[in-house]
Amino acid sequence: MAEVTLQDVVKKYGTFKVVHEVNLNIAAGEFVVLVGPSGCGKSTTLRMIAGLENISAGTIRIGDKVVNDVPPKDRDIAMVFQNYALYQHMTVFDNLAFGLRNRKVPETEITSAVTRATQMLGLEPLLARKPFQLSGGQQQRVALGRCIVRRPQVFLFDEPLSNLDAKLRAQMRIEIKALRERVPTTSVYVTHDQVEAMTLGDRVVVMKDGWIQQIGTPLQIYNRPANRFVASFIGAPAMNFMKVELVEELGVMSAQAEDFKVELPLEQAAVLRKHGAKMVILGIRPEHIRFGIPSDNSGSSFSGVVTVTEQLGSEQVIALNVADSTMMASRISPETEVSPHASVQMWVDAKTLQFFDDKTEMAIR
Amino acid sequence: MIALALHALRRAIFAISIAAIFVVFVGPIAILGVTSIRPASGVFYIWRGTNFTFNNFVEVLHQSQVVEAMWNSFVLSTSATILSLGITVGSGYMLSRFGGWIQRSWFATIYIFRTVPYISWVLPLYLVNTRLGIYDTYVGLLLPHIAVHVCFFSWLMKGFFDGINPSMEYAALIDGCTRWGAFYRVALPAAMPGIAALAILCWLSTWNEFLFALILSGKRTPLITSTMAQFVTETGTEWNLMSATAVLAMMPALLVTIFGQKYVIRGLRM
Numbered sequence: 001m002a003e004v005t006l007q008d009v010v011k012k013y014g015t016f017k018v019v020h021e022v023n024l025n026i027a028a029g030e031f032v033v034l035v036g037p038s039g040c041g042k043s044t045t046l047r048m049i050a051g052l053e054n055i056s057a058g059t060i061r062i063g064d065k066v067v068n069d070v071p072p073k074d075r076d077i078a079m080v081f082q083n084y085a086l087y088q089h090m091t092v093f094d095n096l097a098f099g100l101r102n103r104k105v106p107e108t109e110i111t112s113a114v115t116r117a118t119q120m121l122g123l124e125p126l127l128a129r130k131p132f133q134l135s136g137g138q139q140q141r142v143a144l145g146r147c148i149v150r151r152p153q154v155f156l157f158d159e160p161l162s163n164l165d166a167k168l169r170a171q172m173r174i175e176i177k178a179l180r181e182r183v184p185t186t187s188v189y190v191t192h193d194q195v196e197a198m199t200l201g202d203r204v205v206v207m208k209d210g211w212i213q214q215i216g217t218p219l220q221i222y223n224r225p226a227n228r229f230v231a232s233f234i235g236a237p238a239m240n241f242m243k244v245e246l247v248e249e250l251g252v253m254s255a256q257a258e259d260f261k262v263e264l265p266l267e268q269a270a271v272l273r274k275h276g277a278k279m280v281i282l283g284i285r286p287e288h289i290r291f292g293i294p295s296d297n298s299g300s301s302f303s304g305v306v307t308v309t310e311q312l313g314s315e316q317v318i319a320l321n322v323a324d325s326t327m328m329a330s331r332i333s334p335e336t337e338v339s340p341h342a343s344v345q346m347w348v349d350a351k352t353l354q355f356f357d358d359k360t361e362m363a364i365r
Numbered sequence: 366m367i368a369l370a371l372h373a374l375r376r377a378i379f380a381i382s383i384a385a386i387f388v389v390f391v392g393p394i395a396i397l398g399v400t401s402i403r404p405a406s407g408v409f410y411i412w413r414g415t416n417f418t419f420n421n422f423v424e425v426l427h428q429s430q431v432v433e434a435m436w437n438s439f440v441l442s443t444s445a446t447i448l449s450l451g452i453t454v455g456s457g458y459m460l461s462r463f464g465g466w467i468q469r470s471w472f473a474t475i476y477i478f479r480t481v482p483y484i485s486w487v488l489p490l491y492l493v494n495t496r497l498g499i500y501d502t503y504v505g506l507l508l509p510h511i512a513v514h515v516c517f518f519s520w521l522m523k524g525f526f527d528g529i530n531p532s533m534e535y536a537a538l539i540d541g542c543t544r545w546g547a548f549y550r551v552a553l554p555a556a557m558p559g560i561a562a563l564a565i566l567c568w569l570s571t572w573n574e575f576l577f578a579l580i581l582s583g584k585r586t587p588l589i590t591s592t593m594a595q596f597v598t599e600t601g602t603e604w605n606l607m608s609a610t611a612v613l614a615m616m617p618a619l620l621v622t623i624f625g626q627k628y629v630i631r632g633l634r635m
Contacts, residue, residue, distance in 0.1 A: 102541030
């Protein structure tokens with residue numbers, strides 16, 4: 001296990017910068033997930049750590065060693081690729097043994113290492129098969145096996161589950177998590193799926209357009225997003241946004257839009273007053289919008305018109321038209337009868353609201 | 366009723382088309398085969414008479430030039446295949462995986478050569494070969510063949526490598542291979558069906574090639590295609606002997622096709 005440090009790492013293709021001054025310290029044994037939409041530079045960052053891409057500026061360290069000019073084979077890393085990248089002409093055993101054979105490990109040690117890995121991943125019956133004879137899930141397991149068999153300093157995962165169907169993806173996510181407990185190793189995991197990011201990462205790094213937007217634990221990222229992008233990217237259904245005016249009446253601040261008014265608690269009002277802007281962006285997580293009217297003074301109610309309902313069995317998700325914007329409300333009881341076009345009363349606890357600057361889109365804190 | 370008639374008509378047209386295609390392709394080979402076992406007197410009336418003989422084969426196989434030509438064609442086809450593929454594999458891999466001015470220049474060069482009909486450089490090549498003293502030698506015949514193959518097959522080879530996901534090579538780089546090792550141990554075996562298909566196509570095209578054989582080979586290194594043409598003499602054409610030689614010349618190509626077609630199909634599916 002080794003620490004991985006990225007210091008002012010830049011990647012340019014010609015004059016086009018795709019990764020901007022990335023600074024990231026990954027502790028030994030930590031599992032860090034890089035997440036973001038396509039083209040945000042997460043895979044390029046991972047490939048720079050692997051040595052598959054040259055870096056245009058900055059420093060990458062694995063352990064104490066600067067690896068800027070070290071070829072991939074000497075970085076003591078292992079990588080799982082999106083399309084598994086198994087050697088098609090080799091059996092599963094040979095795929096697993098390939099890295100060890102290249103390092104001239106004695107054949108008896110190779111056999112025991114491969115056996116250990118295959119037992120861990122349940123691959124024993126497949127050892128003599130070629131990759132094309134395996135299902136997607138089995139191939140991904142072999143790719144994981146190829147990583148753990150070498151016991152490298154760092155695991156790199158490049159969207160390893162995106163080629164699998166939803167059910168298998170959920171299963172493999174659990175397996176990767178279980179594997180982490182058994183083979184604790186520093187890991188960098190790239191995904192565009194925020195569920196994988198939230199469930200797997202000790203820390204999550206959210207990227208956009210080659211810039212790191214926020215680094216934090218999954219809960220920090222979810223509960224205290226640094227900006228509107230992070231708030232909208234993490235969470236499903238995504239956070240609802242609405243442009244509101246802050247109005248002070250008799251010392252009480254409220255966020256208002258047409259047919260919408262929420263009174264704000266004192267601490268929140270103080271923060272917003274300090275910020276000074278009149279027009280701000282209000283963010284409400286769908287699960288914080290409740291059906292009906294609040295039982296005490298803790299919430300503010302508003303009305304909306306239902307446009308669509310989605311029955312998920314365990315909950316209902318409804319889309320509402322509130323003050324000219326569409327809001328999603330989740331965790332509505334599946335038993336609640338809601339019909340499209342109906343006008344409904346909803347409420348929200350003001351303490352759960354997030355505010356973002358209208359121009360910079362940064363969180364107001 | 367009309368629908369039924371139309372259906373029957375469509376079927377009839379389909380059957381006639383298939384029969385016509387069959388006749389166009391199989392007809393000449395059948396005529397060739399029958400001519401090769403007819404005596405000289407029977408070649409103009411091959412569908413009449415019952416006089417058949419294998420003497421034509423005995424006679425051509427006793428002509429040292431025919432045997433020598435077959436051997437020369439075999440040596441030339443095999444060595445041209447090995448050497449061409451050696452270059453083509455590297456060239457195709459470079460075109461598929463690398464960028465930069467070297468790759469672009471190479472791409473432009475083979476593109477230009479590909480667009481020029483090679484009949485236009487056969488005569489100048491005759492002069493070059495005579496000047497260099499390699500006219501009517503293996504080297505003099507090999508070099509143009511290799512040049513043609515490299516220009517034509519680099520594109521196909523590029524396509525084969527394009528079809529192999531480079532992440533397999535990245536995995537090999539991380540697994541301890543050098544760039545060369547990743548190519549040799551991972552990309553090359555993965556491209557093997559394609560390479561096998563190209564080897565077969567390359568061998569067959571050299572074996573069947575006529576223009577270079579006619580202009581660039583002479584009495585020292587006769588080739589089978591040009592030797593066949595020598596049965597056209599001043600006193601007439603010895604159709605029976607020419608056909609027997611042609612049937613003999615077809616054999617290796619036929620064997621290569623029969624045993625190699627699964628590789629060709631697998632390779633071209635890549």
